[in-house]
Each structure stands twice: as structure tokens, then as C-alpha cells.
Amino acid sequence: MKPISRNHQKRRFTAGSAHDPSAPVWLWGQHAVEAALANPDREILRQVATANAARRTGLKDVEIIDGKALDHLLPPGAVHQGLAVRARPLEExxxxxxxxxxxxxxxxxxxxxxxxxxxxxxxxxxxxxFGIGGLVLQTRHTPPVTGVAAKSAAxxxxxxxxxxxxxxxxxxxQLGEAGFHTIGLAGEGRETxxxxxxxxxxVAFVMGAEGSGLRPAVAKACATLARIPMVPGMESLNVSNAAAIAFYQALQDKEGA
Structure with a gap:
């Protein structure tokens, strides 16, 4: 399914962007920080919080700093809710x-x-x-999972x-050989x-990029192409909305089996 872009050109990750996959990253926001601290596989290098956020969450052993100092540690516009951690990426x-x-x-x-x-x-x-056990991402052409993605992921x-x-x-x-029914989401899909x-x-869902949808070779590799039914006049959804609908439908089918 070709999703509606959400100004993705302004935030587009390019293959030429230099990124060290082992470099520490900042994670921010209450849900992202609490989940990182609770994950035994996550190596935390630094914990910072405003005094109000530390009291609100009950976090201990954090470095207390003021809001402006925290703003300067993070990318512009980061909605940090007074909490951030610097951590090593999870192992691949x-x-x-x-x-x-x-x-x-x-x-x-x-x-x-x-x-x-x-x-x-x-x-x-x-x-x-909705119980999806893993996301398969390309090593290149896909952004690293850093603070912005972590905040959205809650x-x-x-x-x-x-x-x-x-x-x-x-x-x-490989997924097909392992017994997965590989379903590419595309507006031209014949099946719902x-x-x-x-x-x-x-089931393995395959979701295409913002704007362009599935690449031809990727669509060809899928066992089938399927569409999400919509009312006339709307031909596409944002990829994250389409994913949520597909994941919910898979959970419903599994529970109804």
C-alpha cells in the first residue's frame, strides 16, 4: 500500500548518512526511558532528569539537571518530559x-x-x-533506532x-522457506x-516505503499482495496506520482460530 507521506522528505534518512551502529544514543521521554532502564540487555551510560521529573517518576540514582541543560543535551525539539538516558544500542x-x-x-x-x-x-x-514478534529492517536505507523513533515507540x-x-x-x-505466508501490503492487491x-x-507482513510503496523486486518476492479496504476517494494510508490495521487483523485471526 502506498502510504501518504508526512513531510518525509524533511526527515529522510539517506544511505550516505554516516552512522556508527555501535555509538551510544540518547533516548528521551518517560515511556522510552523507563523501558530502557527496565531492560537488562540495555547498557545505560548516563541518566539525567529534572528535579520534577525525578520526583514524578520515582527514579533513583539519576543526575539532576535543569530543563535548559537537558534541552542542550538533546536534538532541537525533543519532547523529553524531563527525562533522558544515554545508552548503547541493543545488540543486533x-x-x-x-x-x-x-x-x-x-x-x-x-x-x-x-x-x-x-x-x-x-x-x-x-x-x-498486537503481538508482532520482530521487525525486519534493511541494514542500509533505514534510519537507526535512536531517540526520535524510541520516543514514538513509547x-x-x-x-x-x-x-x-x-x-x-x-x-x-527466507521467511517463506520457514513457513511464513508473506503478504505485501499494496493498493493494487487483489485480496483483502x-x-x-x-x-x-x-504471517510476515511486508510494508513499503513512504510515498513509493513496495519496490517491484520486493513485491515480486511476496507470496501475495493484499489491500486494506477503504471507502472510495481514499487510495492510501500512512504506513504506520496501515501497519496497525494489519497487525490488529492478524491478532483477531489468531485469536479466532
């Missing part, structure tokens, strides 16, 4: 390890070059809400596996999302 998870694990998920989502970190965070949040980046792969089409093939999901024991 491979698709092989996820599929071979003792608690291998039966619901996965593949994101084909999603470029808006707000959308990425919102998809993480919906994945956590803590979900700590619980939903982030799986990085080099080649999205190859990852879809409900019909495409129905009865499948394992």
Missing part, C-alpha cells in the same frame, strides 16, 4: 537466530526502506501492542526484536488483508 539480532530460537515468533513484519523515524517508532509501538523498541538484513527480498524468501491472513499459521 539476525533473522536466522530469531527463526531458530525456542520462542520463534509466528507474526513478523518486514519494512522495505521506511525512512521516517516517527513512522518507524509508531510501527514498533503497534507491533508490541518503550516498544526494548521488547520487539529489531532484525537487520542486507537484502529485503532475500529475507522474504483479512482474506490473505485467514488460516495462516505464520
Amino acid at each position: 539480532v539476525s533473522l536466522d537466530d530469531v527463526l531458530a530460537g525456542p520462542d520463534a515468533p509466528t507474526r513478523i513484519c518486514v519494512l522495505d526502506q521506511i525512512s521516517d523515524p516517527h513512522n518507524l517508532g509508531a510501527i514498533f509501538r503497534s507491533a508490541a501492542a 518503550g516498544a523498541i526494548e521488547t520487539v526484536a529489531e532484525i537487520r538484513v542486507v537484502n529485503i527480498a532475500r529475507a522474504i524468501d 488483508i483479512e482474506a490473505a491472513i485467514h488460516g495462516a499459521q505464520k
Whole structure:
């Protein structure tokens, strides 16, 4: 499904952007900070809070600073709610390890070059809400999961596996070989999302980039293309909204089985 862009060109992540995947990142906002602190796999390097935020949340052993000092630590416009932590990124998870694990998920989502970190965070949040066990992201062409995405995810980046792969089409093939019904969301899909999901024991959704949708090679790798029914006059949804609907439908189908 080709989603409506949300000024994504202003925030577009480019393949040439220099980013060290092992470099520490700032996470901010109450839900994101509390989830990071509660995650035993997250290495916290620094905790900062305003006095009011520390009292409100009951967090201990934090460095108390004033709001202006906290503003200067974070990117412009960060809505931090008086809380932030500097932490090391979580260790990368491979698709092989996820599929071979003792608690291998039966619901996965593949994101084909999603470029808006707000959308990425919102998809993480919906994945956590509706039981999606992991998000497959391309190593390049997809933004790192840093503060903006973490704030939008409201803590979900700590619980939903982030799986990085080099080649999205190859990852879809691998999921198909592992028994997943791979469903690409596209406006031209002949099936509805409900019909495409129905009865499948394992489902992998494939979501296209903002504006351009699924790339042809990625669409071809999917077992089927499905659409979300909409009233006439509306041909697309924002990718994070489309993901939430698909994830909800998968949960309904699973519970109704």
C-alpha cells in the first residue's frame, strides 16, 4: 500500500548518512526511558532528569539537571518530559537466530526502506501492542533506532526484536522457506488483508516505503499482495496506520482460530 507521506522528505534518512551502529544514543521521554532502564540487555551510560521529573517518576540514582541543560543535551525539539538516558544500542539480532530460537515468533513484519523515524517508532509501538514478534529492517536505507523513533515507540523498541538484513527480498524468501505466508501490503492487491491472513499459521507482513510503496523486486518476492479496504476517494494510508490495521487483523485471526 502506498502510504501518504508526512513531510518525509524533511526527515529522510539517506544511505550516505554516516552512522556508527555501535555509538551510544540518547533516548528521551518517560515511556522510552523507563523501558530502557527496565531492560537488562540495555547498557545505560548516563541518566539525567529534572528535579520534577525525578520526583514524578520515582527514579533513583539519576543526575539532576535543569530543563535548559537537558534541552542542550538533546536534538532541537525533543519532547523529553524531563527525562533522558544515554545508552548503547541493543545488540543486533539476525533473522536466522530469531527463526531458530525456542520462542520463534509466528507474526513478523518486514519494512522495505521506511525512512521516517516517527513512522518507524509508531510501527514498533503497534507491533508490541498486537503481538508482532520482530521487525525486519534493511541494514542500509533505514534510519537507526535512536531517540526520535524510541520516543514514538513509547518503550516498544526494548521488547520487539529489531532484525537487520542486507537484502529485503532475500529475507522474504527466507521467511517463506520457514513457513511464513508473506503478504505485501499494496493498493493494487487483489485480496483483502483479512482474506490473505485467514488460516495462516505464520504471517510476515511486508510494508513499503513512504510515498513509493513496495519496490517491484520486493513485491515480486511476496507470496501475495493484499489491500486494506477503504471507502472510495481514499487510495492510501500512512504506513504506520496501515501497519496497525494489519497487525490488529492478524491478532483477531489468531485469536479466532
